[in-house]
Amino acid sequence: MMRKIALPAMRTDCNAHIFEDTCFAAKEPIMQFDAWFKEATTAEDIGEPNLMVLTTCGRECRPRARIVYLRGYDETGFRFHTNYASLKGQQLKENPYACLLFFWGPLHRQVIIEGEVEKLTEKENEKQFHTSPRFHQIADLVSFNQSSVIASREVLDDKEAKLKEEYADIEKVIPKPYYRYILVRKLSKSDLKFLKRERKVR
């Protein structure tokens, strides 16, 4: 039988993290994000602050959320990398609006970003691919058939071993021609929401 866990008792005291005026670093949402993100990178126990939840919803109106890495951000948007052939890639093709959520538990903060997603150009795509460490580039090729069912872990291990061998003496890993990256490019002020626990801050 499933053991019951006392969920209410798990909540921590959010008053220990009162929102002070000093938490506002900037009027520009992207600069505010930058300040919070930098704080999250130095806060204890956050792990990887660059992980975010990406929610997409295709024409079936069934939202799907999953974790992805933030690969870059500036005034033009928030960049993440994925495979067009994945479920999220298909959903974004049907409906380009997506939502990103950062949650930094120890700081009791979340940031929600809503916007339209665009594909990177071929050139941007290739540049991005080659800024990743080589093992990531190989991993990208290994997991190319993202969201599809595989027979076992071995399939991926074999694929990785073959690719490593194939590229052993080759300096540049070639990205899949149909492997692309996606970017939230059209950022406006209302696209970013900064929240602390249940209380909305901006």
Ligand SMILES: Cc1cc2nc3c(=O)[nH]c(=O)nc-3n(C[C@H](O)[C@H](O)[C@H](O)COP(=O)(O)O)c2cc1C
């Ligand atoms: C820690 C972590 C980081 C991940 N980062 C990415 C990422 O940057 N891009 C990506 O496409 N999938 C990433 N994934 C895998 C996704 O969460 C997801 O399982 C996969 O993209 C397939 O999603 P989909 O079938 O909804 O398209 C990551 C998973 C974990 C656990």
